[in-house]
Amino acid sequence: xxxxxxxxxxxxxxxxxxxxxxxxxxxxxxxxxxxxxxxxxxxxxxxxxxxxxxxxxxxxxxxxxxxxxxxxxxxxxxxxxxxxxxxxxxxxxxxxxxxxxxxxxxxxxxxxxxxxxxxxxxxxxxxxxxxxxxxxxxxxxxxxxxxxxxxxxxxxxxxxxxxxxxxxxxxxxxxxxxxxxxxxxxxxxxxxxxxxxxxxxxxxxxxxxxxxxxxxxxxxxxxxxxxxxxxxxxxxxxxxxxxxxxxxxxxxxxxxxxxxxxxxxxxxxxxxxxxxxxxxxxxxxxxxxxxxxxxxxxxxxxxxxxxxxxxxxxxxxxxxxxxxxxxxxxxxxxxxxxxxxxxxxxxxxxxxxxxxxxxxxxxxxxxxxxxxxxxxxxxxxxxxxxxxxxxxxxxxxxxxxxxxxxxxxxxxxxxxxxxxxxxxxxxxxxxxxxxxxxxxxxxxxxxxxxxxxxxxxxxxxxxxxxxx
Amino acid sequence: xxxxxxxxxxxxxxxxxxxxxxxxxxxxxxxxxxxxxxxxxxxxxxxxxxxxxxxxxxxxxxxxxxxxxxxxxxxxxxxxxxxxxxxxxxxxxxxxxxxxxxxxxxxxxxxxxxxxxxxxxxxxxxxxxxxxxxxxxxxxxxxxxxxxxxxxxxxxxxxxxxxxxxxxxxxxxxxxxxxxxxxxxxxxxxxxxxxxxxxxxxxxxxxxxxxxxxxxxxxxxxxxxxxxxxxxxxxxxxxxxxxxxxxxxxxxxxxxxxxxxxxxxxxxxxxxxxxxxxxxxxxxxxxxxxxxxxxxxxxxxxxxxxxxxxx
Numbered sequence: 001x002x003x004x005x006x007x008x009x010x011x012x013x014x015x016x017x018x019x020x021x022x023x024x025x026x027x028x029x030x031x032x033x034x035x036x037x038x039x040x041x042x043x044x045x046x047x048x049x050x051x052x053x054x055x056x057x058x059x060x061x062x063x064x065x066x067x068x069x070x071x072x073x074x075x076x077x078x079x080x081x082x083x084x085x086x087x088x089x090x091x092x093x094x095x096x097x098x099x100x101x102x103x104x105x106x107x108x109x110x111x112x113x114x115x116x117x118x119x120x121x122x123x124x125x126x127x128x129x130x131x132x133x134x135x136x137x138x139x140x141x142x143x144x145x146x147x148x149x150x151x152x153x154x155x156x157x158x159x160x161x162x163x164x165x166x167x168x169x170x171x172x173x174x175x176x177x178x179x180x181x182x183x184x185x186x187x188x189x190x191x192x193x194x195x196x197x198x199x200x201x202x203x204x205x206x207x208x209x210x211x212x213x214x215x216x217x218x219x220x221x222x223x224x225x226x227x228x229x230x231x232x233x234x235x236x237x238x239x240x241x242x243x244x245x246x247x248x249x250x251x252x253x254x255x256x257x258x259x260x261x262x263x264x265x266x267x268x269x270x271x272x273x274x275x276x277x278x279x280x281x282x283x284x285x286x287x288x289x290x291x292x293x294x295x296x297x298x299x300x301x302x303x304x305x306x307x308x309x310x311x312x313x314x315x316x317x318x319x320x321x322x323x324x325x326x327x328x329x330x331x332x333x334x335x336x337x338x339x340x341x342x343x344x345x346x347x348x349x350x351x352x353x354x355x356x357x358x359x360x361x362x363x364x365x366x367x368x369x370x371x372x373x374x375x376x377x378x379x380x381x382x383x384x385x386x387x388x389x390x391x392x393x394x395x396x397x398x399x400x401x402x403x404x405x406x407x408x409x410x411x412x413x414x415x416x417x418x419x420x421x422x423x424x425x426x427x428x429x430x431x432x433x434x435x436x437x438x439x440x441x442x443x444x445x446x447x448x449x450x451x452x453x454x455x456x457x458x459x460x461x462x463x464x465x466x467x468x
Numbered sequence: 469x470x471x472x473x474x475x476x477x478x479x480x481x482x483x484x485x486x487x488x489x490x491x492x493x494x495x496x497x498x499x500x501x502x503x504x505x506x507x508x509x510x511x512x513x514x515x516x517x518x519x520x521x522x523x524x525x526x527x528x529x530x531x532x533x534x535x536x537x538x539x540x541x542x543x544x545x546x547x548x549x550x551x552x553x554x555x556x557x558x559x560x561x562x563x564x565x566x567x568x569x570x571x572x573x574x575x576x577x578x579x580x581x582x583x584x585x586x587x588x589x590x591x592x593x594x595x596x597x598x599x600x601x602x603x604x605x606x607x608x609x610x611x612x613x614x615x616x617x618x619x620x621x622x623x624x625x626x627x628x629x630x631x632x633x634x635x636x637x638x639x640x641x642x643x644x645x646x647x648x649x650x651x652x653x654x655x656x657x658x659x660x661x662x663x664x665x666x667x668x669x670x671x672x673x674x675x676x677x678x679x680x681x682x683x684x685x686x687x688x689x690x691x692x693x694x695x696x697x698x699x700x701x702x703x704x705x706x707x708x709x710x711x712x713x714x715x716x717x718x719x720x721x722x723x724x725x726x727x728x729x730x731x732x733x734x735x736x737x738x739x740x741x742x743x744x745x746x747x748x749x750x751x752x753x754x755x756x757x758x759x760x761x762x763x764x765x766x767x768x769x770x771x772x773x774x775x776x777x778x779x
Contacts, residue, residue: 055480055482371636374639374640375639377619378638378639428638428639431635431638434592435635
């Protein structure tokens, strides 16, 4: 940084310390910084999309872009009572550091949640993390060397990709359909890698109410997937933030349960069933992996917020957490239904979308000539936002899809938001039709190349060009 | 001097503007000015009336800040402001209008055709695409008529790319510009008070075009300043930039983007409020001329002060 120049005139220099000024970085500074950046930062990229997404925070914008649970549903009174009890009964402890693995009491709460989904882990296999996001980071930190392969779904959770990138993994995406990850495609990818003498470090999957597509892995595929892990001795990271938010249909057994916790690592979080603001998640891993993960966590942040863990304990101590999730399910089910109805009513026939049985998201796919990043700019002029599909791919696919969130807005807002998006989509479909009909006839009648989105209950997902 | 820095706003380039604005604030505060930053919203006029600044520094890019809207408001409020006047902003922001002005002044600019979205729906403009493509040839560049930071700009290598590129461009504006592509070196000429600054050459490192990402991220694009040009090219480019500045009636500071191809310099566009971020070209050019960022902001403010506001 350059030396600060003369201090600026200040009305009351004693009153407040002078803020450190940012100096304008010169071209030389830039070069110097750029020369210092680690190689892994080269793949950590900002994007036009990210800047556009910032605009979605404007209050007049109906944002179907977030992944937020509706925390307004949490009763402020019980929040106040719990925090008061912590202050009165455990002030010193709650303000102190805690064990890196997390408090045993917090792990008991975690086990209660996991038991609700049919799992029963050993407490020693659990580490409390700073949100599920840190759990992804710790797994990658523990397992990935530069150039290692990580397999994930196509599309995948957009927040996972930067984690893999920052450890310089080569991320390979395997397509999903209405029944989740396509196992044949996975096996083909594994075979191809094996032929090159490579083996992925792990598979990252959100098998239930997937983010972003909303799809759930079928029971048969779950069984087959777990077999493959055993046959090929592969690790899989099951990320399950939404499993308890099922609005219809029978619960599916978790991969962690089916596998018994040998080849499957399990990520959970309180973000969607209690609060994302407390930043408490967890990871279940077999002891040898856990030992390294604990060391990694120590290096990252020593321990998960003690205060947050106390809050979780208090909350579970009240014994009403199941009721709260029930109430969330009721709210979100109606919102999902409102969004599905609005899509039927307002999206043009050329569009298709998933029918999630739970979770927070659905995935809509438009004709291939519509670029949803550009469409977002158009939609923002109508004060509505969504996540462009390209965010969920590492390889430029997904350009015609979008993720829509139905948990964070009221039903009326959802309808209005979908209506506005439908209007701009219809406008672009009509415009393209106008241009091409005439244009193509003049050019000899060739049709627009993209017809892959026609029909079926399978989510149409753009496929990778041959090979990679 | 009391200066308000106007930044942010509602355009798609809001983030870039916030970055420009923050740096300007600090530079002016460092120079001893009383600085008030305003993130422009629907209380702008009220805030300006309360603050009563001696100068407004416009650090807004895109719609609202760069298209003459804010400038007109400031004129009504009799507040001197930085950069070109309202009418110069209006014509620079609108690429087809700017290109028309350039052509009228005999300044080379790539051949183009512009359409409104309505022309496709109501006048069957698509029927003319074949003739247009024949006239402009491929590859051609498809851009929103108004907009910055390369948002919505597409290259069409052949006719099959054109419809999709038009749909993309029309996501950002209700008019689209189809422009002949000029193969050559990408140059930017900052002009400060009618004097050209050293020329910057832009060389994208890992992409074949100048994308939004490459533009604002450190280490993604190489810049050479002063650009290595032979004397006749340099003179021609500087001359084109100054004539452009005059043709559009610019004042204060602006940036002229030029492609230098086989047929000499061709002016692509004028930025009435060029970016002032760490990776922006205008401050880079000023620095090459020995004008540090604080000094640059000082000059820009002084030029605003000396300008007659009543027009």
